[in-house]
Amino acid sequence: MAKSNAARADVERRAAVKVKAQLAPAELDRLIHERVRLAIVSALAARERLTFNELKSLLKTSDGNLSVHARKLEDADYIACDKSFEGRVPKTEYRLTALGRRALERYLDHMEALIRATRAR
Amino acid sequence: MTAPRPIHDKALDNLEFIRSTMERAGSFTAVPGWGMVLLGLTALGMAQHAGAIPAATVYGTAHSHWLWTWLLEAALGVGIGVTSMVLKARRAGDTMTQGPARKFGLGVLPPFVVGALLTYVLWNAKQMQLLPAVWLLCYGAGIMTGGAFSLRVVPVMGLCFLALGTVALFAPVAWDAWLLAAGFGGLHILFGLIIARRYGG
Numbered sequence: 001m002a003k004s005n006a007a008r009a010d011v012e013r014r015a016a017v018k019v020k021a022q023l024a025p026a027e028l029d030r031l032i033h034e035r036v037r038l039a040i041v042s043a044l045a046a047r048e049r050l051t052f053n054e055l056k057s058l059l060k061t062s063d064g065n066l067s068v069h070a071r072k073l074e075d076a077d078y079i080a081c082d083k084s085f086e087g088r089v090p091k092t093e094y095r096l097t098a099l100g101r102r103a104l105e106r107y108l109d110h111m112e113a114l115i116r117a118t119r120a121r
Numbered sequence: 122m123t124a125p126r127p128i129h130d131k132a133l134d135n136l137e138f139i140r141s142t143m144e145r146a147g148s149f150t151a152v153p154g155w156g157m158v159l160l161g162l163t164a165l166g167m168a169q170h171a172g173a174i175p176a177a178t179v180y181g182t183a184h185s186h187w188l189w190t191w192l193l194e195a196a197l198g199v200g201i202g203v204t205s206m207v208l209k210a211r212r213a214g215d216t217m218t219q220g221p222a223r224k225f226g227l228g229v230l231p232p233f234v235v236g237a238l239l240t241y242v243l244w245n246a247k248q249m250q251l252l253p254a255v256w257l258l259c260y261g262a263g264i265m266t267g268g269a270f271s272l273r274v275v276p277v278m279g280l281c282f283l284a285l286g287t288v289a290l291f292a293p294v295a296w297d298a299w300l301l302a303a304g305f306g307g308l309h310i311l312f313g314l315i316i317a318r319r320y321g322g
Contacts, residue, residue: 035138042139043146050146058146108139111132118129 029107031076036061036069041104044079044096052092070094078103149221149271154317156205160198161309167194168302174294180247188244191256194305209322221270229267232259253297257286257304272320278312 261282
């Protein structure tokens with residue numbers, strides 16, 4: 001009886017350690033945790049390139065808000081910005097960098113780990 | 122004071138947010154290049170089989186033969202198009218009932234339905250010489266509207282169909298067989314090859 005209780009306790013202890021490890025597989029990337037920035041990165045993961053106006057209408061946000069968040073992602077090298085002219089009209093295009101794609105993948109892994117961990121409990 | 126949301130719910134919510142954003146941003150890429158080439162080849166065969174629109178003013182078997190040949194090609198085209206689209210989407214792991222594919226379908230459908238209705242009405246009104254223009258214009262309009270959610274080359278193909286349809290509206294009836302062959306045959310083969318080469322399959 002005492003032996004089986006010890007075995008059960010061991011199993012529970014191991015499960016608790018596993019849950020703890022899964023809960024913190026990596027530090028949560030605060031940079032893309034914010035909704036607008038997460039949307040920018042997600043949209044650029046689906047489309048190779050998006051113009052500023054395409055992103056603005058997709059995210060239903062203001063010029064200023066999009067600029068601020070896109071700049072933060074640019075500073076972190078998560079996205080790259082190409083500026084050009086179409087005739088006389090300036091055109092700003094964004095694309096996801098390899099670093100940004102890895103960050104999104106890590107973020108997805110993190111979310112999935114959280115779900116798995118809470119389900120296992 | 123409201124209770125804090127469980128971490129599990131927040132994670133699920135974030136995943137759903139990412140999925141829906143990617144879906145809205147994505148474009149429908151399952152337009153089948155080789156399927157379109159096959160469709161173009163069948164259209165060329167049918168165009169030759171159907172021949173020119175019969176010149177007789179009294180409708181008879183020659184008119185029926187012409188119409189049924191093209192209706193058969195339409196049915197064949199739908200079969201080839203849908204099958205190759207589903208196969209390409211399946212290979213890429215895309216769904217055909219949600220996101221960009223759904224938008225593509227909803228964009229394409231209205232002009233196609235209008236084309237079918239006008240076919241019935243014009244046949245009954247014995248205005249068959251207008252059918253090639255109506256088919257090319259409705260097909261072009263459908264491809265342009267659906268193509269807005271697809272590869273950039275798709276709306277260009279729609280525009281070419283619209284141009285041919287416009288020519289068919291004003292050109293002599295004798296040109297119609299050539300215009301149908303050039304549109305449903307030539308344009309499908311040309312753009313099918315471009316899509317197959319540039320976008321795979």
